[in-house]
Structure formats: structure tokens, C-alpha cells
Amino acid sequence: MRITFIGGGNMATALIAGLLRQGQAAEQISVVEHNADARARLEADYRVNTYAELGPDAVIADAVVLAVKPQQLKEVAQVLSPLLAMQLVVSIAAGVRARTLSAWLMGYANVVRAMPNTPAMIGAGVTALYALPAVQPSRRQMAQTILESAGSVLWVEDEALMDAVTAVSGSGPAYVFYFIEALQQAALELGLNADAARQLALETMLGSAQLAASSSEDVATLRARVTSKAGTTERALQRMDEAGVKAAIVSAIHAAAARSKELGEALQ
Ligand SMILES: NC(=O)C1=CN([C@@H]2O[C@H](COP(=O)(O)OP(=O)(O)OC[C@H]3O[C@@H](n4cnc5c(N)ncnc54)[C@H](O)[C@@H]3O)[C@@H](O)[C@H]2O)C=CC1
Ligand SMILES: O=C(O)[C@@H]1CCC=N1
Numbered sequence: 001m002r003i004t005f006i007g008g009g010n011m012a013t014a015l016i017a018g019l020l021r022q023g024q025a026a027e028q029i030s031v032v033e034h035n036a037d038a039r040a041r042l043e044a045d046y047r048v049n050t051y052a053e054l055g056p057d058a059v060i061a062d063a064v065v066l067a068v069k070p071q072q073l074k075e076v077a078q079v080l081s082p083l084l085a086m087q088l089v090v091s092i093a094a095g096v097r098a099r100t101l102s103a104w105l106m107g108y109a110n111v112v113r114a115m116p117n118t119p120a121m122i123g124a125g126v127t128a129l130y131a132l133p134a135v136q137p138s139r140r141q142m143a144q145t146i147l148e149s150a151g152s153v154l155w156v157e158d159e160a161l162m163d164a165v166t167a168v169s170g171s172g173p174a175y176v177f178y179f180i181e182a183l184q185q186a187a188l189e190l191g192l193n194a195d196a197a198r199q200l201a202l203e204t205m206l207g208s209a210q211l212a213a214s215s216s217e218d219v220a221t222l223r224a225r226v227t228s229k230a231g232t233t234e235r236a237l238q239r240m241d242e243a244g245v246k247a248a249i250v251s252a253i254h255a256a257a258a259r260s261k262e263l264g265e266a267l268q
Contacts, residue, residue: 001024001028001062001063001142001145001146002028002029002030002060002061002062002063003019003024003028003029003030003061003062003063003064003065003146004029004030004031004032004058004059004060004061004063004064004065004087005029005030005031005032005033005064005065005067006031006032006054006058006064006065006066006067006068006076006080007032007033007066007067007068007069007072007076008031008032008033008035008038008039008042008050008067009033009038009067009068010118011067011092011116011118011120012031012033012065012067013042013046013121014116014118014119014120014121014125014150015065015067015092015116015120015146015147015149015150016029016031016042016046016048017046017120017121017122018120018121018122018123018125018149018150018151019146019149019150020046021122021123021149022123022148022149024149026046026047026048027047027049029046029048029049030048030049030050030051030058030061031048031049031050031051032050032051032052032053032054032058033050033051033052034052034053036052039052054076054079054080054083055083056083059080059083059084059087061087062087062088062142063087063088063089063090063142063143063146064080064084064087064088064089064090065090065091065092065146066080066089066090066091066092066093066101067092067093068093069093070093070094070095070096070263070267071267073091073093073096073101073104073267074104074267077101077104077105078104080105081104081105081106081108084105084108084110086110087110088110088112088135088139088142088143089101089105089108089110089111089112090111090112090113090114090143090146090147091111091112091113091114092113092114092115092116094115094166094170094260094263095163095166095259095260095261095262095263095264095266095267096113096263096264096267097113097159097264097268098111098112098113098130098131098132098159099132099159100264100267100268101113102132103268109132109134109135110132110134110135110139111131111132111135112129112130112131112132112135112139112140112143113129113130113131113159113162114127114128114129114130114143114147115127115128115162115165115166115169115170116147116150116151116170117169117170117171117172117173118173119151119173120150120151123149123150123151124151125147125150125151125152126151126152126153126154126169127147127150127151127152127153127154128153128154128155128156128161128162128165128169129143129144129147129153129154129155129156130155130156130157130159130161130162131143131155140155162260163257163258163260163261163264164257166256166257166260167253167254167255167256167257167259167260168253171253171256175249175252175253176205179205180201180202180205183197183200183201183204183205184197184198184201187200187201208222223237
């Protein structure tokens with residue numbers, strides 16, 4: 001499969017790394033990227049073809065993945081529109097609705113919207129996909145195959161849910177890193193050295209997520225099993241509840257979803 005990325009930043013790089021790990025040939029991947037440093041990095045690290053500007057040669061592909069910022073997408077769509085023949089267009093831009101993108105592409109309806117996340121870089125991402133109704137099953141499968149190289153995939157049939165997906169799993173790695181930062185900070189404050197702080201924080205996150213994923217019990221039960229009566233965990237969780245940590249996290253994710261919806265409304 002020939003794939004062209006437009007925009008070669010953080011998320012395109014994560015997806016390209018995932019595709020190559022799954023055996024996609026580097027010669028079959030092209031990236032249109034304005035920034036010369038980013039192009040040089042992509043060529044050196046991944047041996048993909050790069051273009052400074054979007055033109056007919058760059059989009060000789062089965063699929064075109066739009067990986068620019070939401071605010072840059074309209075301009076890209078206007079240049080891309082006359083170059084499209086039969087390619088599947090996959091947009092990973094937060095907020096921008098598939099119907100809006102289709103309108104910017106002068107009614108081109110072969111459009112799938114995807115929301116991946118950065119663990120794609122190591123094949124551990126999760127992506128939700130939404131296809132416009134006109135997209136044929138074989139094209140849906142193509143989008144699924146591209147994103148499956150980055151990890152697991154699920155489809156939503158109601159595009160409004162993409163705002164929730166963006167807030168939960170698209171932005172989600174940042175919340176997890178934030179929690180790891182807090183674990184590491186506490187470990188350092190309590191006298192552990194930086195290596196020990198990193199190892200304890202990361203292995204705890206990884207082990208807990210793996211345990212939750214492989215267990216038939218829900219996470220609340222697993223949490224209760226750590227929490228001995230009158231013990232250390234109980235004291236920590238009491239402090240988190242007093243500080244409203246869970247409520248703050250839930251409210252933050254609602255705010256992210258609202259921002260995604262707001263982007264969708266602003267960018268039409
Ligand atoms: N970073 C993340 O975790 C996730 C990002 N996204 C979405 O992915 C998209 C890209 O995000 P990032 O990779 O984080 O941004 P980024 O800023 O790292 O990458 C965007 C790249 O596009 C290039 N660019 C801009 N206009 C261009 C044009 N007209 N032609 C060619 N290249 C152009 C820029 O030079 C830049 O390298 C955004 O729409 C974002 O909403 C989606 C899921 C997760
Ligand atoms: O922060 C953002 O807007 C993008 C979308 C999901 C993750 N990063």
C-alpha cells in the first residue's frame with residue numbers, strides 16, 4: 001500500500017514508526033512536510049520519501065493521511081482537492097468533522113476521520129475511526145489496516161463521539177505521563193535517586209495497566225485489593241479524595257471534549 005502523509009510532525013512520525021515496525025516498505029511511504037529539519041529527520045530516521053510542497057507526484061498513493069494541525073487543514077485541503085483521484089483520505093486532525101473536510105475537498109466523500117494516540121510509535125496505540133457513509137467497505141478496511149499498524153482500532157458510527165475519543169485516548173497519554181511525573185517527583189522528594197524514581201514509577205504504571213488488562217475483575221476491585229485497612233494506600237487515596245483528584249480528572253476530560261467540539265464548530 002502506498003501512503004502519503006501531509007504533515008510530518010509528532011503524530012505522523014508515530015504512525016510512520018508503527019507502519020515500518022509492521023513491515024510496511026519505507027519506499028511506499030511519502031511525507032509532504034514544509035519544515036526542512038523535520039524532512040531531514042524523517043529521511044535519516046525512517047528512509048521515507050519527502051516533499052517540501054504538496055503536488056501531483058506526492059499524492060500518487062492509495063491513501064493520503066492528513067496530519068497537520070486542525071487550523072492548517074483547510075488550506076491543505078484546498079491544495080489537495082484538485083489532485084485527488086481515487087485515494088482514500090484519512091484525517092487525524094482533532095475536532096475537524098469529516099463532513100467539513102469533505103466540503104473543503106469540494107465534496108470528495110472518500111474520507112475517514114481517525115483519532116490515534118502517540119503510543120502508536122511502539123505499536124501500542126489505540127485509534128477510533130469514523131467513515132463518511134459513502135466510503136466503501138474496502139476503503140474502510142484500508143483505513144483500518146493503516147491504523148492497526150499503530151495498535152488497536154475501533155469504529156464509531158456517530159461522529160459526535162469522536163470528541164469523547166479525542167478527550168479520552170487522543171489526549172490520554174499526556175494525562176498518564178502527568179501522573180508518572182507526579183510519581184517520580186514524589187519519589188525524588190522522598191529520597192530516591194532519579195534512576196530508582198523512574199524505574200519505580202514506570203514499572204508501576206506498566207504493571208498495573210497490564211494487570212488490569214489481563215484481569216477479569218474491574219479496576220475498582222483491583223484498587224481495593226491494594227488498599228489495606230488503615231494502611232498506606234488508604235491514607236494516600238483519602239488525601240486524593242479530599243483534594244478532589246478524581247473529580248478534577250473527570251472534569252478535565254470533559255473540558256478536552258468540549259475543546260474538540262469547539263474546534264469542530266470553529267473550523268467549518
Ligand atoms: N500529537 C498527538 O498526540 C495527536 C495529534 N493528533 C492530531 O494530529 C495532527 C498533527 O499533530 P502533531 O503531529 O502533534 O502536530 P505537529 O505540529 O507536530 O505536526 C504538524 C506538521 O505539519 C507540518 N505542516 C504544516 N502545514 C503544512 C503543509 N501545508 N504542508 C506540509 N506540512 C505542513 C508542520 O511543519 C509540522 O511538522 C493535529 O491535527 C492533531 O490534532 C491526533 C491524535 C494525537
Ligand atoms: O492536543 C491536541 O489537540 C491533540 C489531539 C489529541 C492529542 N493531541
